[in-house]
Amino acid sequence: MADYQEILVTENPLEVEKAYAHAQAGNTGAVNIFVGTVRNKTDTRNVVNLEYEAYEGMAIKEMRKIAEEAASKWPVEKIIIHHRVGKLRVGEATVVIAVSTPHRHDSFEACRYIIDTLKKSVPIWKKEVFEDGEEWVSAHP
């Protein structure tokens, strides 16, 4: 695995500080960090918690591919992608992405590319548990 990448799927709470520290590199002038968190509402329904499940081996492989694509498009120093799985409460971090580059524009663009692509292709699923039922997100048209 390329050492500019750090990809992790974990049941443990995510630590933004750790991702930030790991994103530091010699030629870094900007670190862009995206944190996805658990919302308390979807439309008008109150969310109790989210349950994330991953096809872990493939999820890691897909995230590596996305990091490679980002590294081919922008001059990145480091790409950190930490994704949480298991049962999460409102307000907890679901994903932390940190991208370091020499200049800020590239870090914004690369970080946005990574989260947008991750949402489309990485085999991870979330179930929203509401006060009045539960639902796999995006499963049905």
Place this chain on the structure above:
Amino acid sequence: MKLSVLLFGIARDIVGDRQISVDLPENENVAGLLNYLKKEYPSFNDLQSLLVAVNDTYAKSEHVLQENDEIALIPPVSGG
């Protein structure tokens, strides 16, 4: 040939198991597997999408399956 198929998310809920074994003709492809599963479990037809991964990689419809492949059904993803 006997294929083992891993199930996640809503696909696991529809089938009621984490893994199923299916018996298909030799040289069956991904499209054939999906047709079989959609007949067997009609609720799959209601999903936004249903893809197949073979050995950790998204596979095209015409991809031919083999007995020792690691096969997984990929319902609409919702990570992040």
